[in-house]
Amino acid sequence: MNLDQATPEQLQQWEAELANQYQSLQDQSLNLDLTRGKPSAEQLNLSDALDGILDGDYRAADGTDVRNYGGLDGIQEAKQFAADVLQVNTSEVLVGGNSSLTLMFQTVLFAHEFGLQGADSAWKTQGKVKFLCPVPGYDRHFTVCEQLGIDMVTVPMLSTGPDMDQVEAMIKADPQIVGMWCVPKYSNPTGVVYSDETVERIAQLANIANPYFRVFWDNAYAVHDLVENPPELANIMDACRKHNTEDSVLQFASTSKITHAGSGVCFMAASPANLAGFQQVLASCTIGPDKVNQLRHARLLPDMTALRAHMKKHAAIIQPRFNSVLENLSSAFDGTGLGTWETPVGGYFISFDTLPGCAQAVVKLAADAGVKLTPAGATFPYGKDPQDRNIRLAPTVPTVEEVDQAMKVFEVCVKLASVRSKLA
Numbered sequence: 001m002n003l004d005q006a007t008p009e010q011l012q013q014w015e016a017e018l019a020n021q022y023q024s025l026q027d028q029s030l031n032l033d034l035t036r037g038k039p040s041a042e043q044l045n046l047s048d049a050l051d052g053i054l055d056g057d058y059r060a061a062d063g064t065d066v067r068n069y070g071g072l073d074g075i076q077e078a079k080q081f082a083a084d085v086l087q088v089n090t091s092e093v094l095v096g097g098n099s100s101l102t103l104m105f106q107t108v109l110f111a112h113e114f115g116l117q118g119a120d121s122a123w124k125t126q127g128k129v130k131f132l133c134p135v136p137g138y139d140r141h142f143t144v145c146e147q148l149g150i151d152m153v154t155v156p157m158l159s160t161g162p163d164m165d166q167v168e169a170m171i172k173a174d175p176q177i178v179g180m181w182c183v184p185k186y187s188n189p190t191g192v193v194y195s196d197e198t199v200e201r202i203a204q205l206a207n208i209a210n211p212y213f214r215v216f217w218d219n220a221y222a223v224h225d226l227v228e229n230p231p232e233l234a235n236i237m238d239a240c241r242k243h244n245t246e247d248s249v250l251q252f253a254s255t256s257k258i259t260h261a262g263s264g265v266c267f268m269a270a271s272p273a274n275l276a277g278f279q280q281v282l283a284s285c286t287i288g289p290d291k292v293n294q295l296r297h298a299r300l301l302p303d304m305t306a307l308r309a310h311m312k313k314h315a316a317i318i319q320p321r322f323n324s325v326l327e328n329l330s331s332a333f334d335g336t337g338l339g340t341w342e343t344p345v346g347g348y349f350i351s352f353d354t355l356p357g358c359a360q361a362v363v364k365l366a367a368d369a370g371v372k373l374t375p376a377g378a379t380f381p382y383g384k385d386p387q388d389r390n391i392r393l394a395p396t397v398p399t400v401e402e403v404d405q406a407m408k409v410f411e412v413c414v415k416l417a418s419v420r421s422k423l424a
């Protein structure tokens with residue numbers, strides 16, 4: 001199917017054939033869902049040993065009774081876990097409650113209202129401020145900015161990470177840019193891992209940016225590999241140390257997609273100066289995090305060997321679902337020019353770019369045939385994809401058979417929407 005060289009008659013004929021196929025899919029009254037970027041019950045079961053694991057022993061390694069108040073930055077063994085995942089020193093880590101999104105929201109809020117390096121550093125003193133948002137990206141990052149009245153400016157994601165030529169040019173030209181969102185490994189939703197060069201360039205942004213510029217390095221999928229010998233993400237903190245820019249990067253992650261998504265442990269890594277600024281405000285919010293849960297996690301996953309073995313079990317569950325999506329995309333669209341996508345080897349998402357102007361139509365067609373897809377536009381600030389192209393596919397929750405069925409529907413919807421857009 002080559003739409004560019006097709007005659008109007010050919011297009012009409014394809015439209016009729018696809019509409020027929022679509023009708024027979026509709027007749028099946030399917031009820032499938034590729035929207036949910038969360039672990040399946042089978043994955044959650046892998047961590048059920050958390051329940052009762054302390055067995056009455058509430059003492060952390062240093063003797064702390066974790067049931068009591070205190071320990072604003074977390075217990076030592078949870079810090080070690082976080083430091084291992086993010087490959088930083090334990091002195092650069094703070095371990096919090098169950099959600100890294102909460103930590104990110106708090107960090108943006110604190111930096112805006114109070115400053116991470118004293119009142120003069122508060123972004124609000126500078127009037128309107130902006131964040132750079134690589135797109136497509138994670139919708140909840142954008143919601144944080146929207147909620148706090150921070151403007152968003154977009155920059156395209158490439159297969160190496162954000163387009164760094166554009167990032168540097170925009171940051172140089174606009175001192176109102178005080179932040180940038182990054183999901184550096186298996187990015188949500190494109191699945192790419194930032195290249196070494198991208199990491200190196202991001203570590204140097206502070207040299208051309210607003211003095212209180214911060215990169216929000218959300219490494220949510222740091223250990224979520226689906227293959228042996230996965231791609232390695234360069235160490236951003238090491239790069240920052242080399243360029244003397246340690247204060248410019250704040251890293252985040254959690255066990256949400258390692259253990260129980262709703263009751264995991266989150267953490268951040270930052271320079272001592274940033275951590276001190278953050279904790280000073282955090283101390284007004286809480287006397288300390290849920291250390292009982294931190295200890296439960298440390299007992300379940302005492303070291304990187306245990307964590308790697310655990311993540312292999314997740315991979316065994318997720319990989320067939322990813323394979324189904326990728327094989328279906330390849331067999332339906334390779335060489336057709338009807339869409340583009342990356343081939344992630346980890347994370348939770350595959351993202352598909354339709355021809356311009358087709359994403360909303362595809363999502364609507366799929367919904368009407370019983371397949372729920374993430375709303376088109378969700379991967380852009382304010383829910384607006386200017387080219388109406390991007391669709392995020394999240395295959396972890398349905399069974400492999402369901403993913404396969406849903407992808408067959410997706411194929412017909414993409415083809416039908418594409419042909420119709422040419423006829424319009």
Ligand code: PLP
Binds near residue numbers: 099101102220261
């Ligand atoms: N960051 C990214 C990139 C995500 O995709 C998600 C969840 O989908 C989160 C953060 C949420 O993390 P948490 O559960 O730790 O709040």
